[in-house]
Amino acid sequence: MNLQRINPLDYPDWDDLLLKSGDPSFFHTSAWAGVIVESYGYQPVYFVRWENARLSSVMPFMDIASRLTGRRGVSLPFTDYCDPFGPDKESLRQTVQAAIDYGRRSKWDYAEWRTTGDLIQGATPSESYLTHDLDLGRSEPEILSGLSENHRRNIKKTIKDGLTTKLDRSRESLGDFYRLHCRTRKRHGLPPQPLSFFKNILDHVLTRDLGVIVSALLSGKVIASSMFFHFGPKAIFKYGASDTGFLSHRPNNLVMWEAIKWFKGRGAKSLNLGRTEVDNQGLRRFKLSWGASESALKYYRYDLKRAAFSRTPLRGDHPKKLFSKIPVGILRLVGRLFYKHIG
Structure with missing residues (x-):
């Protein structure tokens, strides 16, 4: 001992x-x-x-x-x-x-x-x-009924609009994800994690069947992509990214729903939806509307x-407005140079 x-x-x-x-x-x-x-x-x-x-x-x-x-x-x-x-x-x-x-x-x-x-x-x-957990121990119809009416309607819309999904662990999907990740981080006024970080996720996590990339496509183009991890009976939503030009098609709703079904089919008992800042009420409502329970x-x-x-709190001052105006290529350089010091 x-x-x-x-x-x-x-x-x-x-x-x-x-x-x-x-x-x-x-x-x-x-x-x-x-x-x-x-x-x-x-x-x-x-x-x-x-x-x-x-x-x-x-x-x-x-x-x-x-x-x-x-x-x-x-x-x-x-x-x-x-x-x-x-x-x-x-x-x-x-x-x-x-x-x-x-x-x-x-x-x-x-x-x-x-x-x-x-x-x-x-x-x-x-x-x-805050964090939110979705119970996957229920039947799929029970999980679906626990979603908000808005989510159920948006999922139907994605099908009507002709969106398709892809779940895999390929380098091609990682490249599509990272392209959208860089744009999403720029919108949020943050530099993206280095590409090498995600390549290491591919090598250490995805190839060991401990994660999956879920993508939504419209006419063959990836317009939203999320990365999920899992271990034992627990799954975790870790990174999400999307193209703002296609948000009217609600691709993020489809990505989350397909991930829920995929993990349930593999025997997962829960899906954690990640961290939420207490004052981010919009994101909090979005996660709760999937039928998730909330905890601290x-x-x-x-x-x-x-x-x-x-x-x-130990928080640095991030110049978000400035970062949101900087070209993605420069933001990638910033991320590559400074993330190792943030930790």
């Missing part, structure tokens, strides 16, 4: 061990660790306990060392949430303390946890978000210098 620090990439059977332990999500997998490590060069530091060759506790971290933004531990970067798991609250408290002690020795500025629940007693979150995401940040949990 002694606590150890390991690198999951050193364990060829890591994902099998996860499935036999606790309540893991896709973000605990070696596939996701491989994407982050190969894309940005971070060092995995996973705190684990073993019991009879079984993982009884897991708390993943990435050690991020940046000349621009300092050194810290994040559980996990570019991840909506990654709940630690263990047998009881005392075990979790000990693991949190071990991470803090390690961070102090490693000269981290802070340690950050991204969870769907409370971390430990006395800890106050520095940031709060809590981000905790322990300041190593102050030896206390911080209540202050």
